[in-house]
Amino acid sequence: MHLNARKALSSFYASNGSKSQRFLYQQSLDPLEVITEFYNSAMADNSIEEIYDRLHSTAVKLGYNFTALGIPDSTNTELSITFTDFTKNIYSLKQSLEDPENIIVKSFNDRTRKHSSYISFPEVSHIENNQCVIIPLVSQDESQGIFIAGAALKDHKNDEIMNSLCTYATLLIANIQLKEKLSSNSGIDNLTGLHTHKVFQESLTQSIKKAEKIGESLSVIIFDINNIARINREFGHAKGDEIICLIAEKIRKNIRVKDIAGRFGGDEIAVILPGADNTKACYVAKHINNALSACCIEGVGHVKASIGVATYPECAKEQEKLLILAEQAMLISKHDSHKNGMAAVVSAQDMNFWNKIALDTLARVIAKRHSQWGVNFEDELVKRFLKSKKMPKIPLDVVSSLAGAIDAKDTYTRGHSQAVSMYAEALARAINLPEKTVQRIKLAALLHDVGKIGITESILRKPGALTDHEWEIMKQHPVIGAKKVLEPIKSLKDLIPIVKHHHERIDGCGYPDRLKDDEIPVGAKIVAIADAFHALISHRPYRKSLTLDRSIEILRAGAGTQWDKEMVSKFVSIAPSLCTKP
Structure with a gap:
């Protein structure tokens, strides 16, 4: 190896x-x-x-x-x-x-x-x-x-x-x-004097109920201090607390009496604006942003915040989803701020919210920041993704992050893409493919399931057997990945045949194009074996993980019909060195 x-x-x-x-x-x-x-x-x-x-x-x-x-x-x-x-x-x-x-x-x-x-x-x-x-x-x-x-x-x-x-x-x-x-x-945050997170959440619940009853809008704004980690590290947490208090004061002075401000996270502050539609909420957010930009902290400089807005019921009707959308918008604001140095207000109601930056943010949030809810939030993204004819160009690191995000959507497939990539690389080297080809297969394997961004979570996480209709939807993920994610990225176009055809079978009974034998790209054959092997040795909702010996038996049984016979023979010879299972 x-x-x-x-x-x-x-x-x-x-x-x-x-x-x-x-x-x-x-x-x-x-x-x-x-x-x-x-x-x-x-x-x-x-x-x-x-x-x-x-x-x-x-x-x-x-x-x-x-x-x-x-x-x-x-x-x-x-x-x-x-x-x-x-x-x-x-x-x-x-x-x-x-x-x-x-x-x-x-x-x-x-x-x-x-x-x-x-x-x-x-x-x-x-x-x-x-x-x-x-x-x-x-x-x-x-x-x-x-x-x-x-x-x-x-x-x-x-x-x-x-x-x-x-x-x-x-x-x-x-x-x-x-x-x-x-x-x-006490219901009051000791540091800022604003409402605690608990009181804020309870207030939002009541505000949404009232808005629903009288048929009016309601908006949420989330503020997050830019570079707070660096400020805490370089100037101390006392300086960071000073900035949080300053932002809290500016927010308090620039909202209405009926608006509710509270702590939302470590350095995040959120505001509920009853009766405010998206236009009014964005106006308030920009007004507060202008007030903040005029503040200068000694030794640190001007205060900048990332600001996200989401409105009920236009963006979401559920409280949790409304907050998630507001925070997603805030994270996109943070991305834009790092890119151009300008603090900006981003609204989840803006169609630009669902551009390539949204994919970037979703992937990073799921992978690093909010795993407790990230794996449950993709319905709106899937809906908009499927409506688009093709995605704009997405940076390679974003697509890689997205691969991890797709894995995270299903408890039983976390780490799957990375594992398949490792196995595929090992098999490609074992059959002595050129280094450039090995690297191409390794990357394609990492992205082989990226098309599952277009498959709803109810299907991906279903514990039992899929219905015929659900199975037809699931079988679209290689095409979605190839056409909607990879095709717009010039540098990744040569990965399309591997990603699109990694579920084909040697006997021609696979999908999406029912290719057989030599019609199937070599890289796709390799990824198919790596994908199957990791699935066999991993826990699934409907069964426990199989032993290494049993997994090898299944691969051998499918050699020549489902998988390439010579490649299976080579893979089972190296499998013990790839797997920690007995």
């Missing part, structure tokens, strides 16, 4: 990649320095997410491949787990606390540290066979959550370091939760 392919596969499966290099790196770390650096830095963190991100970064420095933070829900019956692997892919998982035999649950209930060589989540099967330490987060003799870190090799010294860091992190988390509870009880 080619060295680059092996390294890429190791990285994908959350193994150590270059293990010796990372081992030497972690050995050079002074435990006291690691702990001191964490203690000093974490004191400035204002959210559980920031603390977890710092724990994860420290764990990676120590040589761990993945981490997970589990926080119990309000009923203490379920852990909400945020899982982050070595490449910073983020997954949102659930673990019932009513399973006493589960080692994670045992650690949480017993308040004792546990070790395991096998922790399994269907959504992230590539973490299997890692040596894991499970650390309960205990405060006042009660478990507040759990922290998990996994590595290819057990290291008691590093486990002790992580245990110390978790003890300190637990105190910080408890303080944050206490502050949030006190703030929530």
